[in-house]
Structure formats: structure tokens, C-alpha cells
Amino acid sequence: MRLIGYMFSQAFRSIWRNKLSSFLSALTTGFALFLLGTSFLVSINLGFMYQMAETQMEIQAYMNKEATYSELASAATQIREMPGVSEVKFVSKEDALEELREMFKDKASVLDSLEEDNPLPPSVRIKTVGAEEIPGVVEALKSIDVVDDVMYQEEVSKRLVQVGKAVQYLSLGGMLVVGLVSVMVIANSIRLAIDARRQEIGIMKLVGATDGFVLMPFLFEGIFLGFLGSALGTGFALGAYNWVAGKIAEFIPFMPIVGLDSRSIWDMFGIMALTGVMVGLTGSAFSVRRHLRV
Numbered sequence: 001m002r003l004i005g006y007m008f009s010q011a012f013r014s015i016w017r018n019k020l021s022s023f024l025s026a027l028t029t030g031f032a033l034f035l036l037g038t039s040f041l042v043s044i045n046l047g048f049m050y051q052m053a054e055t056q057m058e059i060q061a062y063m064n065k066e067a068t069y070s071e072l073a074s075a076a077t078q079i080r081e082m083p084g085v086s087e088v089k090f091v092s093k094e095d096a097l098e099e100l101r102e103m104f105k106d107k108a109s110v111l112d113s114l115e116e117d118n119p120l121p122p123s124v125r126i127k128t129v130g131a132e133e134i135p136g137v138v139e140a141l142k143s144i145d146v147v148d149d150v151m152y153q154e155e156v157s158k159r160l161v162q163v164g165k166a167v168q169y170l171s172l173g174g175m176l177v178v179g180l181v182s183v184m185v186i187a188n189s190i191r192l193a194i195d196a197r198r199q200e201i202g203i204m205k206l207v208g209a210t211d212g213f214v215l216m217p218f219l220f221e222g223i224f225l226g227f228l229g230s231a232l233g234t235g236f237a238l239g240a241y242n243w244v245a246g247k248i249a250e251f252i253p254f255m256p257i258v259g260l261d262s263r264s265i266w267d268m269f270g271i272m273a274l275t276g277v278m279v280g281l282t283g284s285a286f287s288v289r290r291h292l293r294v
Contacts, residue, residue: 025225026225026229026232029225029226032229033230034237036233037238038237048258058152059126059152060151061079061123061125061126061147061149062121063121063122063148064146065093067146071145072090075146075147079141079144082140082141084128084130085133086128087126088125089125090122091124121148138152201214222280223281223284226278226281227280229276230272230273230277231273234272237268238260245259
């Protein structure tokens with residue numbers, strides 16, 4: 001326990017003695033992790049926009065106008081039990097006429113003559129769990145006897161599935177690329193900071209210090225600088241995100257933007273802190289070991 005305390009004190013003394021290089025190292029780490037955090041936030045918003053578009057996709061099944069109430073109820077039950085269906089809404093002939101009145105508004109009086117002989121068919125509006133479920137649900141709807149026609153935005157649903165896959169690949173690829181760049185920047189920053197202190201390492205070795213004794217304070221230092229950089233990077237990313245989100249809400253109010261809750265913030269900080277600590281640890285170990293053989 002005393003040894004660990006000594007290692008920590010040596011690490012903090014080293015940081016204090018080399019304030020400028022330590023600050024620059026943490027700042028560089030923070031900037032690299034700011035890019036990672038930005039990529040994380042962009043991926044969250046891309047996924048949110050895709051989900052918003054997906055929830056607006058709807059299938060409309062028009063039923064036979066001569067179908068009885070029991071036949072319509074049975075069809076609605078069949079539809080609710082279909083795999084991939086998340087929501088079913090039955091629209092009667094009367095409901096369809098009322099919706100048509102709402103669409104025409106001021107000219108709704110022209111529809112008065114349709115009340116006695118309503119030509120509008122009853123229908124069922126269906127939402128699916130995901131856009132990829134739509135083709136299967138449409139095929140199943142066509143097999144129901146009382147369903148006369150099925151309407152849906154076929155091309156849009158196909159494009160939406162493609163967009164969903166593209167969003168996943170782009171988000172994963174973007175975070176991977178930015179993460180690798182962050183690792184390289186952080187490791188190089190720490191390596192430069194430790195290279196400047198190779199004489200200190202050499203003196204410790206000459207007076208009989210073991211490799212582990214020399215290495216540990218630098219490892220603690222790398223961990224601390226990596227953690228500090230992750231905190232800075234998280235702060236930068238959240239500050240920039242809130243500013244951009246505010247400007248978007250001001251000038252493009254209809255554009256959907258994810259509001260970050262405490263869980264999202266902690267998830268983001270956890271990813272960035274783990275990245276910063278692991279890279280700081282790895283960069284310190286790699287850089288110090290280069291100078292252990294003196």
C-alpha cells in the first residue's frame with residue numbers, strides 16, 4: 001500500500017514538474033477524444049433520425065366494402081397477430097368520411113351527399129416494428145380474403161432499409177476511424193512527453209531501480225493524463241453539441257435533434273474515459289520501455 005502511495009506521489013510530482021508538457025499532452029488527448037465524442041454524438045443523431053422516419057412508415061389495407069363486421073374483426077385480429085406488426089388501427093367507412101371532411105375543411109359541404117351512400121371502404125392502418133418487416137407484412141395482408149388492396153410506399157420502404165444499414169455502417173466506421181486517429185495522437189503525445197525525460201529514466205536505472213519501479217509512476221501518469229484528457233474531450237464535445245443543437249433549434253426548428261439525458265452523457269464519458277486511460281497506459285508503457293535498457 002505504501003509502495004502504491006509512493007508511485008502515485010511520484011506520478012503527480014512528475015506532472016507538476018513538467019506542467020507545460022503534461023498540460024499539452026492532456027490537451028492533445030482532449031482534442032483527439034473530442035473528435036471521438038463528436039463522432040459518437042453524430043452517430044446517435046443519425047440513428048434517431050432513421051428511427052423517426054421509420055415510425056412514420058405506414059401500410060394501409062383497404063377492405064371489401066361488403067364485408068360484415070365479424071369478417072372485419074377477424075381480419076383485424078389476424079393482422080395484429082402477424083410477425084413484425086407493432087400497431088393496428090381500424091378505420092370504418094364513417095371514420096374515413098370524417099377524415100375526408102377534415103382534409104377538405106371549407107369545402108366539406110360537397111361531401112354531404114355521400115352520407116347516405118358512402119362509397120369509401122373500411123381500412124386498416126398498420127405500422128411495423130421496422131422498415132425491413134414491411135414486405136413480409138404486405139404479402140401476408142394480400143392473402144386475407146376481405147383485403148381488396150394494400151397501399152404502401154414501396155420505394156420509400158426499400159430506401160429506408162438501405163439508409164438504416166448505411167447509418168449503422170457509417171456510424172461504426174466513423175467511430176472506428178476517429179478512434180484509431182485518437183489512439184495515434186494520444187500515444188504520440190505521451191511518447192514525446194516521456195522521451196523528453198529519458199535522462200531521468202537513465203539515472204533511475206543507474207542507481208539500481210528495477211524496470212517495474214521505473215515503469216509504474218509513468219504508467220500512473222499516463223493513466224491520469226488519459227483520464228484528464230477524456231474529461232476535457234467530453235466537456236468540449238458536450239459544449240459544442242449544446243451550442244450547435246441550440247442554433248439548429250433556433251434556425252431549423254423542425255429538424256429532429258436528440259436531447260442528451262444523463263445516461264447518454266455517462267455512456268459517452270465512459271467510452272471516452274476508457275479510451276483515454278487505455279491509450280495513456282499503453283503509450284506510457286511503450287514509451288518508457290524504449291529507455292529501460294541503458
